[in-house]
Amino acid sequence: MSSLTFNIAAVERDTGLSKDVLRVWERRYGFPSPERDANGERCYPTEQVERLCLIKRLMDQGHRPGKLLGLPVDALNQLTPRRHAARERTPAQADLAELLALLRQHDAVGYQRALQQRLARQGLQRFVQDTVAPLTELVGVAWEEGRFEVFEEHLFTELTKRLLRQAISTLPAGRGPRLLLTSVPNEEHVLGLLMVEALFVLEGVECIPLGTQMPLHDIARAAAAHAADIVALSFSVAFPPRQIPGLLQQLRQTLPAGIELWAGGGGTVRLSPPAGVRLLPGFADALDALAEWRARRS
Amino acid sequence: MSSLTFNIAAVERDTGLSKDVLRVWERRYGFPSPERDANGERCYPTEQVERLCLIKRLMDQGHRPGKLLGLPVDALNQLTPRRHAARERTPAQADLAELLALLRQHDAVGYQRALQQRLARQGLQRFVQDTVAPLTELVGVAWEEGRFEVFEEHLFTELTKRLLRQAISTLPAGRGPRLLLTSVPNEEHVLGLLMVEALFVLEGVECIPLGTQMPLHDIARAAAAHAADIVALSFSVAFPPRQIPGLLQQLRQTLPAGIELWAGGGGTVRLSPPAGVRLLPGFADALDALAEWRARRS
DNA sequence: CGCACTAATTGTCCAGGACAAAAGGAGGTT
DNA sequence: AACCTCCTTTTGTCCTGGACAATTAGTGCG
Numbered sequence: 001m002s003s004l005t006f007n008i009a010a011v012e013r014d015t016g017l018s019k020d021v022l023r024v025w026e027r028r029y030g031f032p033s034p035e036r037d038a039n040g041e042r043c044y045p046t047e048q049v050e051r052l053c054l055i056k057r058l059m060d061q062g063h064r065p066g067k068l069l070g071l072p073v074d075a076l077n078q079l080t081p082r083r084h085a086a087r088e089r090t091p092a093q094a095d096l097a098e099l100l101a102l103l104r105q106h107d108a109v110g111y112q113r114a115l116q117q118r119l120a121r122q123g124l125q126r127f128v129q130d131t132v133a134p135l136t137e138l139v140g141v142a143w144e145e146g147r148f149e150v151f152e153e154h155l156f157t158e159l160t161k162r163l164l165r166q167a168i169s170t171l172p173a174g175r176g177p178r179l180l181l182t183s184v185p186n187e188e189h190v191l192g193l194l195m196v197e198a199l200f201v202l203e204g205v206e207c208i209p210l211g212t213q214m215p216l217h218d219i220a221r222a223a224a225a226h227a228a229d230i231v232a233l234s235f236s237v238a239f240p241p242r243q244i245p246g247l248l249q250q251l252r253q254t255l256p257a258g259i260e261l262w263a264g265g266g267g268t269v270r271l272s273p274p275a276g277v278r279l280l281p282g283f284a285d286a287l288d289a290l291a292e293w294r295a296r297r298s
Numbered sequence: 299m300s301s302l303t304f305n306i307a308a309v310e311r312d313t314g315l316s317k318d319v320l321r322v323w324e325r326r327y328g329f330p331s332p333e334r335d336a337n338g339e340r341c342y343p344t345e346q347v348e349r350l351c352l353i354k355r356l357m358d359q360g361h362r363p364g365k366l367l368g369l370p371v372d373a374l375n376q377l378t379p380r381r382h383a384a385r386e387r388t389p390a391q392a393d394l395a396e397l398l399a400l401l402r403q404h405d406a407v408g409y410q411r412a413l414q415q416r417l418a419r420q421g422l423q424r425f426v427q428d429t430v431a432p433l434t435e436l437v438g439v440a441w442e443e444g445r446f447e448v449f450e451e452h453l454f455t456e457l458t459k460r461l462l463r464q465a466i467s468t469l470p471a472g473r474g475p476r477l478l479l480t481s482v483p484n485e486e487h488v489l490g491l492l493m494v495e496a497l498f499v500l501e502g503v504e505c506i507p508l509g510t511q512m513p514l515h516d517i518a519r520a521a522a523a524h525a526a527d528i529v530a531l532s533f534s535v536a537f538p539p540r541q542i543p544g545l546l547q548q549l550r551q552t553l554p555a556g557i558e559l560w561a562g563g564g565g566t567v568r569l570s571p572p573a574g575v576r577l578l579p580g581f582a583d584a585l586d587a588l589a590e591w592r593a594r595r596s
Numbered sequence: 597c598g599c600a601c602t603a604a605t606t607g608t609c610c611a612g613g614a615c616a617a618a619a620g621g622a623g624g625t626t
Numbered sequence: 627a628a629c630c631t632c633c634t635t636t637t638g639t640c641c642t643g644g645a646c647a648a649t650t651a652g653t654g655c656g
Contacts, residue, residue, distance in 0.1 A: 004548060004551065007639095007640090008639090008640070009639080009640090013483045013484060013513075014483065014513050014514075014515075018607085018608085019639095019640085020607070020608060020609080021606090021607065021608085023640095023641085023642090024606080024607075024608085025606095027642090027643080028605095028606085039614095039615070039616075039640085040614090040615095040640085040641070041615095041639090041640060041641080042640085042641090050515075064605080064606085064650080064651095065605085065606070065607095066604090066605060066606080106523050106524050108506055109471055149516060149519060149520070149523070150512065150513060150516040151508055151512060151516045151517070151519060151520035151523070152523075154480075154508045154509045154512060154516075154520075155506070155507075155508055155520075157509060158507050158508060158509045159507075162463050162467060165460050165463055165464070166463070166464055166467055169460060169464055173407055182452075185311045185312070186311060208406060208453070209453075209456050209457075210449055210452045210453055210456060211452045211455060211456045214448065214449060214452060215311075215312050215448060216312070217312070217348075218447060218448040218449045219449070221447060221449060222447070222449035222452075222453075225404050225447070225449070225450075226404050242648090242649090250302065253302065305608095305609090306608090306609075307608080307609090316638085316639085317608095317609085318638070318639060318640080319637090319638065319639085321609095321610080321611085321612095322637080322638075322639085323637095325611090325612080326636095326637085337609085337645095337646070337647075338609085338610070338645095338646095339608090339609060339610080339646095340609085340610090362619080362620095362636075362637085363636085363637070363638095364635090364636060364637080540617085540618085
């Protein structure tokens, strides 16, 4: 009956596929094949939008569009992740499965309580490294494999964010260096930033959290205004890797030479370090960098 | 020397103006007028990007592109907000100016302390209504008028978010109704959601916070999975008003009939209520709606 | 098996036309 | 002056179809 349809902008919004891509796929592969309204504009029916979402998810796992777009829905549903073929289960992950289960049961209260317990037991540093970080990865994998819904992932992010923020707020204010924490436009993953902030504040760093998605110009201005010693950016694994070097280089040129530029997060793991930028693929690297900075300034 | 240039995608990212708009402006008004690289693609110099940012801000204040695009930079800088011509200063706002001043001095610690004091003095309910809400509006105005930088606004959001979340987390868990709180894609303003959450949790509502930007399909799924009684959406004043009715109607159709749909925030003030949706332009309306819901169920 | 080189794939950009929705303006009525 | 209606202009978004560079896959050779 209702037979809702979406215009191309709505599909772009819901699937994350740009208008250009939607049109060129239609031209090349014959899918999607939207109807047209009186004005000749594309009207995508719900089924096609859902199929596009599925295709998008499979592509994020390393499949290629040419193969996927010819396939019927059933075949798509049976495809498994390609990129990370072998993924062994560490004991730590087995331990975390309990938390995942709570999320999948939509038990917000239970999840919060379990998280709080782990925080109390492990202390903030180990909590970040041994609970939040691997949990984030597990959720990412579950999401890639379609075992997690969008809203389950959102709930995870929201509740975990809250606990981390709360933990950070109980710590005493740092004494230096002054470190500005943010991410570039289109990078909205916030958990990485919060994890680093927690570790740094524990070490007495004075963090200035600016949230995510700060235009490059404004990062430079903020660094100057706050008299920051260091600017630290976070790139998640989901961020388009080829954009990163350019962004870092551009920011490095805009930023005063006296201010250091650090970049961390899963997106920086397989990256050759640009000039004047320090890469911190893991937490240990971040703490090392901090120790070195302090040694240099003392 | 460096003479950085931006390709059209970078300009879209930095200015928020779509590629289509950038090209059609160039065609119609002769600005921007980017150079071309060896491949015939547009290369926007820094000055033009900055001018575009300025134009964008003036447009958000109600100016129209046809007038702005012919003007030189000096003239642009002298333009004042148009939409809210007369804006009188209430005494309450004068009181809040102190907080604004702290933000403009980039004194994060001082701002947090001042906010915390106000929270302790006013209690959460009045803090939300008399401090956070008007402060958010003031920051919005200051931002529109160019008196606030992007990063100052981000800092405000980040710090205020933290305090509200912290305050919410100290409250006891609610007993019902179960209320799902989120926003639609492209609506990323989170403070409104947090303010409502604080007020509702104070009233014993069991809030399920899903963060911002949830696709409509997933909102419906989440509501079912969480067995929510009510779905509440927040629309900021900055959200394109014409999209709201369509979105609400579409969601209403997807959502099971037994689940109520509420929509609030500054974006819903001048809106005729769609069928099956309850509009809550202000906090009082939200509390009224809650009282009525409870009366109906008792 | 590793490496260089060719071929296919795929995303993004371009030009320029079209149209509908929104905003502005004109004119008449209360 | 405020309000409504009708008409005009402005403005954003969508369209087609072509092009090309960057990535990925495939192939042959040392």
